[in-house]
Amino acid sequence: MSNNSWDQITAITSMNVRNMSQRAASSIVALIGIAGVVTVLIGVLSIAEGFKAVLEISGSDQVAIVLRNGATDEMGSGLQQEQTRLIADAKQAARDEQGPIVSPELYVVVDVPLKSTGTAANVPLRGVGPQAVKLRSNFKIVEGVNFTPGKFEVVVGKGASMQFSGLTVGSQLRLGTTNWTVTGIFEDRGSVAESEIWTDATVLQGAYNRGTSYQSMRVKLTSPSAMQAFKDELSTNPRLNVRVFSEKQYYAEQSKILVTLVSTIGSAIAILMGLGAIFAALNTMYSAVSSRTREIATLRALGFGPAPVITSVLAEALLIGLVGGVVGMVVSYVAFNGVRASTMNFATFSQLTFAFTVTPQLLVQGLVYALILGFIGGLLPSLRAAKLPITTGLREL
């Protein structure tokens, strides 16, 4: 493009933009529409991001989860005590002075009322082995103390404690036929464990009549590269019929359903709202073109071509989209980022607490969407402006 064409475009575009104050009301309506769409889009997708983030940080590729063959999650799995011993004997299991770093675990779902609604929701109650903490390197008791093995005591994940009522240190919890005492609150860098209640696996077996059976076994491996050898060893052992996942892979699989669901719903809502915003933008830009009909015709009469006219109208629409997008980005970040919530994890049918996570990528996605809405809203009016017969335009008042 020659300097001259550029001068034409910038002159007419800046003129058009300076004219916007005359159309402030309709421009603001379109801007709010676009900002609203971007806020909702980013807000909904930040749920998926938050959920994904929880499940992603939950998994280590040095920890293996062993389930019964055919099971895809802990709920559908079952392991006998004998099997857990055989698994712990695997050469690839990391060891310390207390032996292999493993945790045979039991997983039941209990009803606890949500703080927000007072209605009962499913919370995972996990029975863990004495070494469980060593398998979660970020595990930390932040309030109270850990449960005492052999007692009806529990510790509660920080997320669960915030979302559900009656999960504070010292409170009594009636689960099944037993009263449990909450002795502590723990953190695990926001991982899925923070949505759970933990107790001693052997106590839980007794309370829920599970005999000596477990549902899953976590095994810390000597290194991430030992995973395949570990899988091979277990699968070739005729006394075991088990399935091995890396913890990372296990949580990635679990997050798929919800992330896909939320992303699809979020995008569908954004598209529907986007249609509304496009109409607002179209309306604004048609009225912008119509209020400038004589100006545009004058420019065309002077010899300006259709390109600067189209560009100037599109630039105005894109500016509305840009400002609307930025407003939406700021609002969604301030309103949603870090807000904690819980939702059903369809893989385990229990509640998972997470924080809405507004990532830079989501912000960019929101802005791009806003610009697309602005572009579509400006395209037809700009073409109309360019096609308007000069003699008709000059007669407009």
Place this chain on the structure above:
Amino acid sequence: MADESLVRLRGVAKDYKRGAETVHVLHALDLDIPRGDFLALMGPSGSGKSTLLNLIGGIDRPTSGSIEIAGTRTDSMTDGDLGKWRAHHVGFVFQMYNLLPVLTAERNVELPLLLTKLPAAERRKRANAALGLVGLSERAHHKPRELSGGQEQRVGIARAIVSDPTLLLCDEPTGDLDRKSGDEILDLLQALNQQQGKTIIMVTHDPHAAARAKHVLHLNKGQLSREAAA
């Protein structure tokens, strides 16, 4: 006479569709306008004066016939070529001035020069020279709403002459002005014609304005008739 014509129309007709009806605005007009003329086009409303001016200025196209300006056929040009041609050869002066409200007088006058290859500094220089010619140098940085009607029209004339066009086409240039301001505009047009040799075609209802022209043509029901030279 015909050989010296700057504007030459042959058999020019213009029809409009109004629903199912065809309105014949101009009927097979022949017209020659010599270089350096100051021609007033008069006639009742709807007689086709503005249509004729628009055809000569290349912002409308004839239904039939040929239009030749300074030896160039404009009726057969593409829209893009016609736009470029207008930028170089035609200066328009409008009844309602048609200045762009957000631009200063200087920037309004500079607009046609954006269509040339002149650098910005030269464009400003020429815009100011044109404003000087219409006596508005001191108002260069005022916006149209800060000017009187007569001053706005003078800015309109400066914009029309800034690119030194072949033809100056004025559509009721004094139609929206009081008599005193109108006279000043007519003085200016006359001076441009007599001192700068500009060829001017002016559409007007006002016999007082038409009296300033060298020639007056009457249009009635799409037909031309010539009046004696003023």
